[in-house]
Amino acid sequence: MIVHADPSIGSDNTGDAIISHYVKVELKKLFPQDHIVSIPTQTMTVSRRLNSLLSNARGVVVGGSNLLSGRYPRIRQWANMCVFAPHRKKVHLIGCGWHSYEKRNLPLNTLLLRAALDKGGVHSVRDSYTKVKLAENGIRSWNTGCPTMWGLSGSYSYKSESTVGRIIVTLTHYRKDVARDTALLAYVRSLGREIYFWPQSPQDTVYLKELCGADSTIRVLGEKISCVEDVADSSAIYVGTRLHGAIHLLNRSVPVFVVGIDNRAIEIAHDTGLPLIDIWNPPSGLPIETAIDITMPREEIAAWRVTIRKHIDG
Template structure:
């Protein structure tokens, strides 16, 4: 009855508060599934210690939570998103919940082939062959299948409570205040022009503009922007509670951070996510998540000034199928 559930936690040792949004949803779902269990966590962003390995080995279930964790080429134990390598063969049988693929990149040079074989073997050993894994999009499902690892496309775990009733209560019309985000690891001149256009349009169309600092480098991006009225932009402190407090008010969300946008949807806020990489794009293909490419930044004003229905399609039957493996 009081068994142990072990969790590889992507919100430990991270500078990205989006990981906290993911893990908040992961822990909520797992605690609903295992209400009488002990939960023990370790970091994915750091190498796995001896004590963690001993607990994981004895745990009845082991889960690894969310984010763009997976890749097809071994990058080295200390450089991968999940710090695991050939020295961690005692780690086995973990079940993915909302797993995602890191990028579209396929490394097919001759020098990459041994590294691809190594990564495949590491994943096939560390990830469960007994249970189907939950993945966030069809692309991740296909890449895992290519490795011989079976999964179910459940969408991101942060979206599992976006029921039709919840989505129908989201206002369709424009709010007076907008919450926005930028993305620290996207700083090419092309991306910087996108941020300038985004912020300019938000300042023009909303009475108040609030910028949430999801990662330390986000503030540096804002300081580099050439904005005519930057003093109008208010800052939301870099913690999840402050962000939740901002979302408790009547606001829209229009920004580049995927999970900040999904958090806004959780709070019942009209949302548009600017796709900066493959994550939002792939989830949107499967679920109709409200997104546009950063190359379509000129469409933001159209979104702002027209009624918008959050017509998101969550695969509840797939989620149920994944959960019932553990009943």
């Protein structure tokens, strides 16, 4: 049995569900004979059953999402970190990231991280910044990028202006910037295509209404991944702030333009070439016809896969 510490359990964020989907696909490939059991990371759940699962697991894989921080317990993305401490020898990260740009750790934070993550563990992180932050806490890792991107590689062509019929848009309610997000919506409206808003939490839709009221030109989709897949056809492009929604669409060959609003998109773009768009200086009209070149750390991904199999299988 392999335990997957899953950030999507108890989360209303579709981005967490996207990450969880790709992580589970990877775990099933790595350990095809094992039962994969999911447990939460975002709740303070402590129970005899949870401890039993951790005790009986051959390996515990945590990820992905931005679970790590130098401000724990003030920032509790990995809310039940202490539950993993007795089992740290078999706890491994997959594609985890640092919560935000941070200058220093809170007191005792290094001890808390080391209690949950053995420095000899097989830890995969999503970007170079996270790798540096873990190293500052005495924990070695591979920068493999986010597992949502492990299937991406090479060049992805943009569409010509004449073939673009619809634009999928996202906003992020917990990173509000009214001026920036108003500019984003104004830019998308200026392109004169069908607009579909893909909320990734109920609060995203509330925020959209705060910005533009009941705008009949913007069609609001459901929050499920399947809802956007129904409109992500060959005429669609994506412009928005939601990172993993963008990556999921890129996996479906939809050209994406991400508005970087925090360290996640900025650092991943720096490492992989994921295209960002400066909403304060957007292109005139639709993006030009050029290719998206995605570069993934194939050697690191392969090394992590081999090492975690050896570590868990013995």
